[in-house]
Amino acid sequence: EVQLLESGGGLVQPGGSLRLSCAASGFTFSSYAMTWVRQAPGKGLEWVSSISGDGARTNYADSVKGRFTISRDYSKNTLYLQMNSLRAEDTAIYYCAKDTRDGTYYLDDWGQGTLVTVSS
Amino acid sequence: DIQMTQSPSSVSASVGDRVTITCRASQGISSYLAWYQQKPGKAPELLIYGASSLQSGVPSRFSGSGSGTDFTLTISSLQPEDFATFYCQHANSFPLTFGGGTKVEIK
Numbered sequence: 001e002v003q004l005l006e007s008g009g010g011l012v013q014p015g016g017s018l019r020l021s022c023a024a025s026g027f028t029f030s031s032y033a034m035t036w037v038r039q040a041p042g043k044g045l046e047w048v049s050s051i052s053g054d055g056a057r058t059n060y061a062d063s064v065k066g067r068f069t070i071s072r073d074y075s076k077n078t079l080y081l082q083m084n085s086l087r088a089e090d091t092a093i094y095y096c097a098k099d100t101r102d103g104t105y106y107l108d109d110w111g112q113g114t115l116v117t118v119s120s
Numbered sequence: 121d122i123q124m125t126q127s128p129s130s131v132s133a134s135v136g137d138r139v140t141i142t143c144r145a146s147q148g149i150s151s152y153l154a155w156y157q158q159k160p161g162k163a164p165e166l167l168i169y170g171a172s173s174l175q176s177g178v179p180s181r182f183s184g185s186g187s188g189t190d191f192t193l194t195i196s197s198l199q200p201e202d203f204a205t206f207y208c209q210h211a212n213s214f215p216l217t218f219g220g221g222t223k224v225e226i227k
Contacts, residue, residue, distance in 0.1 A: 035216075037164075045156075045164065045207055047216040059214040095163055105211040106154045108175060110163035 002026040002109040004096050009114030016086050016118070022079040022096030022111055029077040030054065033099040035107055036070065036081050038092035038116075048094070049081065053102035064090075086118045122146050122210055126219035132227040139195040141222045143208035148188045152212040155184055155193045158221075159204045167206075168193065198224070 008020040022034070036048040049060045049070040058070050069082040079096050093115050097107035123146040133139050143153065151171035156164040166175045168184035171191055181196040195202055203226055208219040 044221045045158075045209075045218040047209075047218065050214070050216070061215050100166075100169060104169070105216055106166060106169040107156075107164070107209075108166045108169075110165070113163055 002098065004098065004109060004111035006094065006096055006111040006114040009094065009116045011117045011119065012086055013120050014087060014118055017082070017084045018086065018116060020081040020083065020094055020096075020114060020116070022081075024077045024079065024096075024098070027098065027109075029072070030074055031102055033102050033105060034070075034072060034079045035097045035099070035105065036079075037095045037097055037107070037110075038090075039095070039113075040089075040092045043092075046092070050105060051079070053099075083116070086116075088118050090116060091118045092116060121215055122149060122212060122217055124208055124210055124217050124219040126206075126208055126222050128222060129220065130223040130225060132225050133198050134227045135198055135200055137198045137227075139198050139202075139224060141193045141206055141208075141224075143186075143191045143193070143219050145189045145191075145210055145212075149210045149212035151187045152210055153184070153186070153191050154209045154211060155182075156207045156209065157202075157204045158207065164207065169211075195224075 003025045005023045035050040067085045093113040095113045098109040100106045100108045153171045155168040158164040172184045
């Protein structure tokens with residue numbers, strides 16, 4: 001059974017940093033692209049970033065480019081999102097999600113989400 | 121960037137009704153489209169990928185169609201557990217984008 005468990009969310013001041021983690025199990029981690037999607041309170045879904053199965057290709061939304069970094073650790077089967085220079089508009093639930101297969105970017109398994117609140 | 125426009129933004133329907141949701145891409149995306157269902161307080165779930173392929177485990181009352189710029193999600197006979205918000209998402213190129221969502225409410 002595929003499991004994705006996010007952690008690392010919390011309250012942070014504007015300008016601060018957080019690192020989100022997504023522990024993956026139940027599938028061959030290196031065979032699937034992974035994606036972060038966020039959802040601001042009461043709003044729709046927003047794609048944030050994706051990384052290919054081999055980690056060679058990363059992509060970012062313009063709203064986070066230069067501030068967020070996606071990465072993955074194959075020894076720990078864990079996906080990360082390093083978030084720097086956080087802004088109030090980054091406040092959201094952050095979900096990690098797995099591809100149906102590497103490179104499709106259809107998201108067939110999702111974590112439960114972790115809440116990031118950026119506020120002073 | 122490709123923009124995804126969903127309509128309607130909300131729909132009121134009764135159990136047993138046929139419900140249709142549309143999604144329009146700002147440029148052609150072939151069949152690189154997915155549909156998701158999200159219930160309150162839960163993560164989204166994949167219903168349809170490749171515009172018309174039913175994800176494993178999803179009831180057959182859900183179907184998807186379309187290609188190019190115009191796509192449709194149809195629920196043939198609405199069930200009580202189907203009341204939720206539905207999103208389309210293109211997977212044609214980066215940046216990926218989602219539609220604004222369609223909330224299906226009880227009439």
